[in-house]
Amino acid sequence: MQDSQVPILRLSQGHLNLLELCPRKFQHTFLEKLSSPLNPEYEEKQKLGSRFHLLMQQQEMGLPISTFLQEDEKLGQLMTAFAKAAPEILAPNITPNNSEAFRESEHYRTLQIKNNLLTVIYDLLIADEQQAQILDWKTYANPPSRRHLEQNWQTLLYIFVLAETSDYLPENISMTYWFVQSKDKPQSMKFTYSTSQHEKIRKKLTQLLTRLSNYLENYYQSQEFEFPQIPESSKTCKNCNYFTRCYGDYTEANLDGSDSINRIDANLLNVANIQEVSL
Numbered sequence: 001m002q003d004s005q006v007p008i009l010r011l012s013q014g015h016l017n018l019l020e021l022c023p024r025k026f027q028h029t030f031l032e033k034l035s036s037p038l039n040p041e042y043e044e045k046q047k048l049g050s051r052f053h054l055l056m057q058q059q060e061m062g063l064p065i066s067t068f069l070q071e072d073e074k075l076g077q078l079m080t081a082f083a084k085a086a087p088e089i090l091a092p093n094i095t096p097n098n099s100e101a102f103r104e105s106e107h108y109r110t111l112q113i114k115n116n117l118l119t120v121i122y123d124l125l126i127a128d129e130q131q132a133q134i135l136d137w138k139t140y141a142n143p144p145s146r147r148h149l150e151q152n153w154q155t156l157l158y159i160f161v162l163a164e165t166s167d168y169l170p171e172n173i174s175m176t177y178w179f180v181q182s183k184d185k186p187q188s189m190k191f192t193y194s195t196s197q198h199e200k201i202r203k204k205l206t207q208l209l210t211r212l213s214n215y216l217e218n219y220y221q222s223q224e225f226e227f228p229q230i231p232e233s234s235k236t237c238k239n240c241n242y243f244t245r246c247y248g249d250y251t252e253a254n255l256d257g258s259d260s261i262n263r264i265d266a267n268l269l270n271v272a273n274i275q276e277v278s279l
């Protein structure tokens, strides 16, 4: 299939992270949508994260938030602690340069590379004439290591896309994560950027997208083709919901009903039917 005939594939950092972690998992999760039920504890944490993001968005838009805070004690605690730790973020139009700033929550940007539409949504973008800051809220309790975050596609893609789609030099772009539920008080982790990092990411991204394009081409040309697996002994496999399907005693005969339907659906898919992978 020619590139020009392949529909646009919308990709977020989550897709890139999963593709890099395990291509087969990407196939099952996004192409065949074989998702498993969420762990209730994780689901609860996700809800808190969504509520906090909504609250910050309301606040940024100048809408009243007091009712939310009164009704949700946990949210109130998080917001109070965050306001104390980072008053400058909640104060509009104040930047480190003390100049007027552009601010937008849930700021959406895309960058097209061949048939991939790379999509990012910044929790908050603050930009003035000299610099642009991307801010991201995290509501889980234990911040990951700096090393982990600097290799994560969220960091890489978010900064890369801004550098590619704006006039800011990479050196004038930063990304800061705020862990609003850290043990004692909210903590932040800031990543600065440079032209050499930008070029490294471009190379890494090009390689990953080329791999994806090759996998997809094979996947839709042959019913037998499956995206590559990673070694069974890896920690990722041990914690993976698809372990039985990949390495266990898995046959079509022991699929449950819903799984079968998904598998059949997947077999009926072709590239022409796949407009995008949802975020």
Ligand code: SF4
Pocket (backbone or CB within 6 Å): 022, 023, 024, 025, 028, 228, 229, 230, 231, 232, 236, 237, 238, 240, 241, 242, 243, 244, 246, 247
């Ligand atoms: S079990 Fe391992 S190879 Fe299979 S999808 Fe999961 S991580 Fe990938």
